[in-house]
Amino acid sequence: MEPKTPDECRRILEVALLAASEPLAVGRLRRMFEVDPGAETIRRLLDELRIEWEGRGVELVQLASGWRFRTRPEFQPYLERLKEERPPKYSRAVLETLAIIAYRQPVTRGDIEDIRGVAVSPGVLRALESRGWIDVVGHRETPGRPELLATTRRFLDDLGLRSLAELPALTELERIMDLVDDQEIPQPAPPADEAHG
Amino acid sequence: MEPKTPDECRRILEVALLAASEPLAVGRLRRMFEVDPGAETIRRLLDELRIEWEGRGVELVQLASGWRFRTRPEFQPYLERLKEERPPKYSRAVLETLAIIAYRQPVTRGDIEDIRGVAVSPGVLRALESRGWIDVVGHRETPGRPELLATTRRFLDDLGLRSLAELPALTELERIMDLVDDQEIPQPAPPADEAHG
Amino acid sequence: MNDTLELAPVETAAQAAAVARLYGEPMRDLPADLYIPPDALEVMLEAFEGPLDLLLYLIRRSSVDILDIPMAPLTAQYLAYVELMRSRNLELAADYLLMAAMLLEIKSRMLLPRPQREADAEPADPRAELVRRLLDYEQMKLAAVRIDAMPHAGRDQEWVGVMVAGRLVERLPDVSLHDLQLAWLKIVRRARLQRHHTVRRDELSVREHMSGILRRLAGGAHVAFEQLFDPRLGLAGVVVSFLAVLELVKERIIEITQSEAFAPLYARLADGTEDAG
Numbered sequence: 180m181e182p183k184t185p186d187e188c189r190r191i192l193e194v195a196l197l198a199a200s201e202p203l204a205v206g207r208l209r210r211m212f213e214v215d216p217g218a219e220t221i222r223r224l225l226d227e228l229r230i231e232w233e234g235r236g237v238e239l240v241q242l243a244s245g246w247r248f249r250t251r252p253e254f255q256p257y258l259e260r261l262k263e264e265r266p267p268k269y270s271r272a273v274l275e276t277l278a279i280i281a282y283r284q285p286v287t288r289g290d291i292e293d294i295r296g297v298a299v300s301p302g303v304l305r306a307l308e309s310r311g312w313i314d315v316v317g318h319r320e321t322p323g324r325p326e327l328l329a330t331t332r333r334f335l336d337d338l339g340l341r342s343l344a345e346l347p348a349l350t351e352l353e354r355i356m357d358l359v360d361d362q363e364i365p366q367p368a369p370p371a372d373e374a375h376g
Numbered sequence: 377m378e379p380k381t382p383d384e385c386r387r388i389l390e391v392a393l394l395a396a397s398e399p400l401a402v403g404r405l406r407r408m409f410e411v412d413p414g415a416e417t418i419r420r421l422l423d424e425l426r427i428e429w430e431g432r433g434v435e436l437v438q439l440a441s442g443w444r445f446r447t448r449p450e451f452q453p454y455l456e457r458l459k460e461e462r463p464p465k466y467s468r469a470v471l472e473t474l475a476i477i478a479y480r481q482p483v484t485r486g487d488i489e490d491i492r493g494v495a496v497s498p499g500v501l502r503a504l505e506s507r508g509w510i511d512v513v514g515h516r517e518t519p520g521r522p523e524l525l526a527t528t529r530r531f532l533d534d535l536g537l538r539s540l541a542e543l544p545a546l547t548e549l550e551r552i553m554d555l556v557d558d559q560e561i562p563q564p565a566p567p568a569d570e571a572h573g
Numbered sequence: 574m575n576d577t578l579e580l581a582p583v584e585t586a587a588q589a590a591a592v593a594r595l596y597g598e599p600m601r602d603l604p605a606d607l608y609i610p611p612d613a614l615e616v617m618l619e620a621f622e623g624p625l626d627l628l629l630y631l632i633r634r635s636s637v638d639i640l641d642i643p644m645a646p647l648t649a650q651y652l653a654y655v656e657l658m659r660s661r662n663l664e665l666a667a668d669y670l671l672m673a674a675m676l677l678e679i680k681s682r683m684l685l686p687r688p689q690r691e692a693d694a695e696p697a698d699p700r701a702e703l704v705r706r707l708l709d710y711e712q713m714k715l716a717a718v719r720i721d722a723m724p725h726a727g728r729d730q731e732w733v734g735v736m737v738a739g740r741l742v743e744r745l746p747d748v749s750l751h752d753l754q755l756a757w758l759k760i761v762r763r764a765r766l767q768r769h770h771t772v773r774r775d776e777l778s779v780r781e782h783m784s785g786i787l788r789r790l791a792g793g794a795h796v797a798f799e800q801l802f803d804p805r806l807g808l809a810g811v812v813v814s815f816l817a818v819l820e821l822v823k824e825r826i827i828e829i830t831q832s833e834a835f836a837p838l839y840a841r842l843a844d845g846t847e848d849a850g
Contacts, residue, residue, distance in 0.1 A: 190433050193434075194434055195451075197433075198434075203458070207458065211454040236387045236388065236390055237395075250391050254391045257391070257392060257408040258392060261396070261404065
């Protein structure tokens with residue numbers, strides 16, 4: 180059963196474009212029909228379809244690689260709220276680096292490496308910088324003039340702190356941990372991934 | 377800017393459903409609005425939207441995990457020609473295994489083998505699992521703790537069902553089965569007839 | 574062929590569903606004399622999903638009542654198939670052999686007088702279990718056909734998925750104070766042997782001031798020494814700021830300069846290269 184009327188053709192184009200997961204070029208749309216309506220006809224129908232959809236929440240647009248239905252930007256806020264995917268998690272390396280910078284600032288990358296016992300990959304610092312949570316506040320006047328890293332105001336804002344002094348105090352916990360470690364785990368083996376290369 | 381009129385609300389629902397990559401439940405749709413219109417209103421609007429789309433190439437359907445737009449089957453021949461690859465055609469082994477899991481769930485692999493009278497090859501279960509149609513829902517507390525298999529929401533969604541109760545009713549055989557189970561075979565033939573060979 | 578079942582094909586739903594295909598042609602009934610073209614045997618046997626399927630086929634294509642199966646002819650025919658398989662050196666699945674044994678056992682039990690279970694009760698039919706299994710399987714076989722006939726998304730229908738304008742805001746990982754605390758505790762735990770990496774709460778505020786001072790001096794600014802201290806912080810705050818300045822000087826991160834005696838003190842970032850002249 181091949182369509183006869185332009186209306187039917189337009190309906191088929193509409194369905195194909197609504198279901199497509201990528202832009203569809205005119206050439207590809209033509210292939211849907213057993214009797215090729217020709218590029219000219221397809222283009223005219225697409226244009227009619229575009230006009231038909233005007234004023235709705237979704238618009239038919241012509242992109243570099245073909246035609247596609249797309250939501251209008253003004254509906255973006257609603258679509259954002261629909262998203263409910265779980266936020267991703269930072270790796271242990273990122274969290275520990277952040278903790279060191281927060282508690283020991285200003286620190287150099289070398290300091291972080293000394294404390295963690297492993298090299299700090301550039302990606303770790305980049306993740307924290309692009310988040311706006313750390314930045315370079317100076318250089319230590321030692322050979323190489325390494326950058327001194329510190330946390331930003333934004334970091335405090337995002338964590339709901341007024342100052343670094345509001346970071347959780349750790350001394351009590353550390354003492355408890357020391358006790359636990361001394362009595363129960365005399366020689367904690369370092370985690371495999373943290374071992375020196 | 378929050379919508380005021382039902383028309384605006386309906387338009388927002390439409391955009392969300394057209395753009396969604398999975399069925400959207402009423403509860404999730406409600407969250408799009410800063411002022412919650414309530415489940416009742418959303419349901420009414422969805423129903424209006426469904427009617428609005430009737431007779432077009434695309435339909436709004438209510439599935440197990442929510443609402444979603446879907447193309448009508450009569451357009452499939454055209455869409456087929458757009459596709460790069462054919463959807464898998466399942467073997468009888470896969471389909472029978474699926475039917476057993478769907479109607480008798482939760483079942484173990486052993487249950488399936490009992491009913492079909494043959495071993496279930498791992499490939500059969502893998503095909504259904506990778507399609508997202510079945511998964512392991514627990515273990516039976518018998519020796520070996522075999523896995524209990526059941527169909528997923530995705531299975532219902534893909535078949536356009538809202539619940540397992542919407543699966544096609546089993547055949548008349550069921551009634552006969554009950555008879556067999558309850559009373560055994562009604563009228564056994566006299567042994568003499570069996571003495572043939 | 575005394576033992577063969579009546580071979581008149583009966584169109585049942587089950588049969589229509591259980592179409593074996595031979596060279597693409599639906600095979601609704603097997604040749605009456607069980608003759609099977611040699612190269613077709615394998616194809617045909619593959620069309621059966623197992624012994625139950627084969628038995629159902631034999632039963633359904635004849636007009637016998639499944640609830641009253643004539644065991645002798647059925648068994649004979651089944652065994653004929655199995656024998657064919659064996660003669661073709663087809664790998665004979667254990668399932669088929671197991672079923673053959675079961676059929677023979679039922680057949681022999683049919684020949685024996687049935688034990689009365691109770692005085693009034695119907696005698697147990699040896700075929701009951703087989704019939705139950707056959708019906709059970711047939712029901713699922715039909716259900717499979719029906720499920721397959723239902724429209725499947727991706728096969729008979731497609732989901733609509735319109736492109737979303739603009740990039741959705743990327744979700745960034747959340748970090749809680751708890752996460753930070755845990756991360757730090759892990760570090761401390763590992764570094765515990767070195768002892769010098771302990772941190773105290775009061776030290777932290779010094780470090781915060783150190784960062785703050787460095788920020789103000791960023792870009793090479795010269796800041797008057799007294800401007801490094803905010804009197805609004807109170808005495809404790811000023812003391813902490815002072816400790817921060819001392820720490821920064823000690824670590825040679827900043828320099829305090831004075832052009833001449835009693836002239837104002839200035840603080841700036843230590844920079845051996847630019848400000849050397």
